[in-house]
Amino acid sequence: MEMIRLRERVAFQDEKPARHRLMGTPRCQADLYCLRPGQRQASHVHADQDKLYLGVEGVGRIRVGEEERQLEPGTLVLAPAGVEHGLTNDAGAPLVVLVVVVDRA
């Protein structure tokens, strides 16, 4: 059985957000994003991938389309294919987010 405790995979990088691949299949992938204060994943678009974000630890700002909101632990956000999205740790504590990427192709 593929089983992973998220807290055991938390690790940060100084120079940019860390993205750890956890598990996946040909259609989907689960990643753990770890952002130090001030780090950000710049807004971008995937034409053929949906993304689900789940806040795990800390708080940050998530953008989907024109809207920005606070992402907290236990909050789930959908970034559908074709919609711009991005993530910023604008707080003073580490930010950890579970991201599931689903391939539409």
Next chain:
Amino acid sequence: MEMIRLRERVAFQDEKPARHRLMGTPRCQADLYCLRPGQRQASHVHADQDKLYLGVEGVGRIRVGEEERQLEPGTLVLAPAGVEHGLTNDAGAPLVVLVVVVDRA
């Protein structure tokens, strides 16, 4: 933006596990499973759907293939398409699990 706080969607049923649809796209769906002590989702197989389970609250037993393990908060488990899987709340407290279903078809 589609944003949901998981704790606001926790609700149980007396007669069987509750499954609440949270959000989705044509390719994937996020559900919240809420199991009272003693409730179970019987083992079953989807030929064309992958499932990711994330423990949110409480502990339970998860089965994937021939293997059974404890599912705890913050633990992620993959049940790939074609592999039997099931979930049991064999503990004394409520069990809440986030489930992402990905359509392979």
